[in-house]
Amino acid sequence: LKSIVIAGAGQAGFQTAASLRQDGFEGAVTLIGDEPGVPYQRPPLSKAYLLGKTDVAGLCFRPEKFFCDNHIELVSDQVTALDRTNRRVTLRSGSSLDYDHLVLATGAHNRALPVPGAELDGVFGLKDLADADALGSRLKQARNVVVVGAGFIGLEFAAVARAGGAQVHVLELADRPMARAVSKEMSDFFTAAHTGWGINLDFRQGLTRIEGAEGKVTGVELTGGRKLPADLVVFGIGVLPNVQLAAEAGLDIENGIKVDSYLLTSDPTISAIGDCAMFPSQHAGSPIRLESVQNAADQGRAVAARLVGKAAPYAAVPWFWTDQGDLKLQMVGLSTGHDTTVKLGNPSDKSFTILLFKRGHLIATESVNRAGDFMAARKLLARQPTLLPKDAAAEGFDLRAWEA
């Protein structure tokens, strides 16, 4: 391989480029991104960056010099078409680039808020640095904030907004927060925490419209007809994979660009990774798409390794974290289908771990402010864990000691 082109310069694209060099790849590496500046991390956008605890330099994976030193060509442009026959990508600027191998790392975009008024000034999604900058300056003046969606981003933002002194009201269609990703026990713990911070959480509650005056948001109307005042509305109702390029080029698409266990698309000269890719997961037992730093970075590493001749099926253990107020929740594995839980530690100490079992097998863990358990669980779930619920439930059980 002489030339590797990476479309998308986010978490997955950056990691692929960096790992290719680390693994000794000597050909050309071109990283094409359609956002301004050097590649940066998204997680702080809804946490430390909004709180003013880190600046743009702190978000960047590496300074510009790193890309020069490592001969990674950063191209600020958008890939608009793939010509698979000639192995060529076309860019918005009109130029084109040939590849021997192409990595699609195009990420995902926010699901739009499907109600009238979503276009009003003061209604925000939170996906990129530009969103965070615009939102940050509005947040300073906001008094009444409505958050639509009690997922990770919605709740992180709610905690930040409340810390800044605003009245915060969270609307969620499901009957508990983070329902797709965490256990009922963990949802209940976070409901109590947010309520304790003075945040109003409204479950089984939809939005019918956003109201405004002179183009600016003034409030929202709920499905039951109730109205809430709002000078800022932030929605986090999920994302959709960026598959358009791949679809137009005739690659197989399902809930994402379909790849095999080596992260190859239906075209063996094209890989797809990160938020845009649907891959066969041995942890889920079926093809899934994950939206996490772990998944994007580990898939970037896996593709780089394959491209330098060290191919292996992708099998990394999924993990994820979220920071809300003084709570750091760290999860390992996939909890879908769990039937038994065992709690270690005491939620009232704000430091505990929930172990999730399915038919007697440990499949996932959820830790609050217990980094030691989280690290132990990552090691444990990387092999077939033999831990039984009854052992975990025994008096004095210690996950770190058990793992060691």
Ligand code: FAD
């Ligand atoms: P992205 O990082 O989104 O990068 C894709 C890039 O490709 C984007 O820059 C996009 O503009 C660009 N692009 C798309 N199409 C083209 C094209 N045609 N040409 C050129 N460029 C293109 N994960 C966690 O694990 N923990 C967290 O706490 C956490 N917090 C988050 C908070 C926020 C506010 C957000 C938005 C995400 C958070 N995530 C978190 C998720 C995590 O950031 C993503 O899963 C990860 O960034 C995915 O990496 P990616 O490279 O697949 O996509």
